[in-house]
Amino acid sequence: MSHLLTRLALRRLVAGGNCGRYLPSSLSVTPGAAGATMAVVKPWDDVAVARGQGLGALVGQWRRMVSSVPEHAAPPEKEKKESGEAAVMGEKNDEMMVSSYWGISKKKIVREDGSDWPWNCFMPWETYHSNLTIDLKKHHKPKNFIDKVAFRTVKILRIPTDIFFQRRYGCRAMMLETVAAVPGMVGGMLLHLRSLRKFEQSGGWIKALLEEAENERMHLMTMVELVKPKWYERLLVLAVQGVFFNVFFVLYVLSPKLAHRIVGYLEEEAIHSYTEFLTDINSGAIENVPAPVIAIDYWRLPKDATLKDVVTVIRADEAHHRDVNHFASDIHFQGKELREAPAPLGYR
Structure with missing residues (x-):
């Protein structure tokens, strides 16, 4: 495995470190009797490679990338809260769309003291x-x-x-x-x-x-x-x-x-x-x-x-x-x- 990673890194350096190019999307590794496993690999950090941080840095980055939990994943509670707020905003937007679709909307009417007019059954005039x-x-x-x-x-x-x-x-x-x-x-x-x-x-x-x-x-x-x-x-x-x-x-x-x-x-x-x-x-x-x-x-x-x-x-x-x-x-x-x-x- 180390030999394969070294060869890929050297090819990357010879190619000039172009950030627009990607390594193969999968690597097939046969560790013996355990059977074959497939790992999805995202683009390497070309900056780390260019700086010559070595094979250890590349292996560490590869492990982070194949990890099941992203490094910057949002907590479940935060995700639920954000999705709830989005749903509420969506409902409000839907209501606004329904009321404005035909160009019908309630005008803002206030009392003489500036407070909102609370009645729909009769108007100030x-x-x-x-x-x-x-x-x-x-x-x-x-x-x-x-x-x-x-x-x-x-x-x-x-x-x-x-x-x-x-x-x-x-x-x-x-x-x-x-x-x-x-x-x-x-x-x-x-x-x-x-x-x-x-x-x-x-x-x-x-x-x-x-x-x-x-x-x-x-x-x-x-x-x-x-x-x-x-x-x-x-x-x-x-x-x-x-x-x-x-x-x-x-x-x-x-x-x-x-x-x-x-x-x-x-x-x-x-x-x-x-x-x-x-x-x-x-x-x-x-x-x-x-x-x-x-x-x-x-x-x-x-x-x-x-x-x-x-x-x-x-x-x-x-x-x-x-x-x-x-x-x-x-x-x-x-x-x-x-x-x-x-x-x-x-x-x-």
Whole structure:
């Protein structure tokens, strides 16, 4: 073996030590009865050979090269950590690729104080300061048969609500908002379809009614943060919403003037319920807890706002919805269509 290595080294020196040339990739050695073994040999260190470090240095390098563990191999723990980090980065890159493939990505939105905007369900430009100067005592007196039917219908619907919820105004408000968010969506949807069928503008009423539905939904999202509904209350919501949606849908198709008048009276009842809610808060019967963050951002309330502030702004919103729906009903009573009158967009 030593003789073979010496001959190879001398050939290397005679060739001029060209670093681009390699020795044969394998050496066949027959050490006797042990049988033949094959060793894979990488390029020799030409510098060591040129410096004449001798056969011992070459043999030592050959042993290192045929060793099963590389000299600079990374520890298994480090390899696992690096592979884990690479996998995480790969997942993040995949997510970025998926979100950016169609050119869709969420813009970075911040609050006025510079903190990140935490909500995807509404944006800062959709928030507002509620108008608390609105007259809460206005009432539409029933003048004709349709008005009386609408008024009596709402009064009858209030009876089972009072029996079931009594003075649990948080749960009552939650149920009320699941119902109050339906009419705006139904009205806006039917006006949208009418606009498509007749190739005519809606006068802005589609957007106005959908704004009302969205506002009522935000009332519900706020109340859910304050009141954790029980299973039977959730079941009741499913039943009431399923019945009310279909009944109101048919009613709006048959008589929009009656449908809007009923909603107007429902909003009057909502104002009354929230007024009672505030009475219990002021008396201490209901704890005046801190306002949820979602309410603070949506109505631009101060950071130290409380439940009383939240109920106050919700009551003002209900008063605005009362006016919008009574106004819509009046338009129909005058024999006109909604598109013929300006829609109260942004009326809050």
